[in-house]
Amino acid sequence: xxxxxxxxxxxxxxxxxxxxxxxxxxxxxxxxxxxxxxxxxxxxxxxxxxxxxxxxxxxxxxxxxxxxxxxxxxxxxxxxxxxxxxxxxxxxxxxxxxxxxxxxxxxxxxxxxxxxxxxxxxxxxxxxxxxxxxxxxxxxxxxxxxxxxxxxxxxxxxxxxxxxxxxxxxxxxxxxxxxxxxxxxxxxxxxxxxxxxxxxxxxxxxxxxxxxxxxxxxxx
Ligand code: BEZ
Numbered sequence: 001x002x003x004x005x006x007x008x009x010x011x012x013x014x015x016x017x018x019x020x021x022x023x024x025x026x027x028x029x030x031x032x033x034x035x036x037x038x039x040x041x042x043x044x045x046x047x048x049x050x051x052x053x054x055x056x057x058x059x060x061x062x063x064x065x066x067x068x069x070x071x072x073x074x075x076x077x078x079x080x081x082x083x084x085x086x087x088x089x090x091x092x093x094x095x096x097x098x099x100x101x102x103x104x105x106x107x108x109x110x111x112x113x114x115x116x117x118x119x120x121x122x123x124x125x126x127x128x129x130x131x132x133x134x135x136x137x138x139x140x141x142x143x144x145x146x147x148x149x150x151x152x153x154x155x156x157x158x159x160x161x162x163x164x165x166x167x168x169x170x171x172x173x174x175x176x177x178x179x180x181x182x183x184x185x186x187x188x189x190x191x192x193x194x195x196x197x198x199x200x201x202x203x204x205x206x207x208x209x210x211x212x213x214x215x216x217x218x219x220x
Pocket of ligand 1: 055
């Protein structure tokens with residue numbers, strides 16, 4: 001798969017790019033990313049290090065809410081620059097301490113190959129640990145949304161799920177999502193592209209209109 005190269009330097013994937021392919025060892029076995037979770041959305045996230053407090057809360061969040069990702073036809077996959085042995089030890093340790101089991105694959109990216117490919121290694125933050133990245137990848141393996149958090153701030157699971165559902169709903173209904181959109185809220189009707197469409201929009205009383213370019217509707 002194509003990866004953008006500028007001035008001989010591999011560029012991190014951007015929104016709209018094909019997700020770069022790779023092979024990696026994970027806690028559930030070896031994977032080739034282009035063959036992973038076919039037909040599904042993927043949320044791929046990195047964490048700085050195993051056996052660290054913020055990461056433990058985040059990974060536990062993904063694990064306890066995995067059912068909500070399943071319901072959105074989405075597979076989870078984690079990553080850090082730790083060994084498989086460290087991953088297994090951490091999974092076991094958290095299960096013993098809290099009863100939470102990290103029930104999704106976690107990539108052991110010891111050679112930093114995947115972290116570099118996805119721009120998860122941001123040297124001015126840390127040269128040895130991945131930042132907290134989240135890649136939302138659609139069933140065509142296209143990157144659709146990217147979040148980056150620094151080492152010292154944990155992510156928000158409600159926002160990750162909200163953004164995933166917003167992407168999927170936008171695709172399904174060909175609409176856009178306003179500020180703070182959540183399931184059940186009105187959605188943005190795409191603005192008209194011609195004068196004729198604008199005139200029709202101004203006449204349309206079936207939608208909530210602020211003006212011709214800002215209109216909302218309920219989804220059926
Ligand atoms: C943490 O997960 O607590 C953490 C990891 C790396 C640096 C700082 C905090």
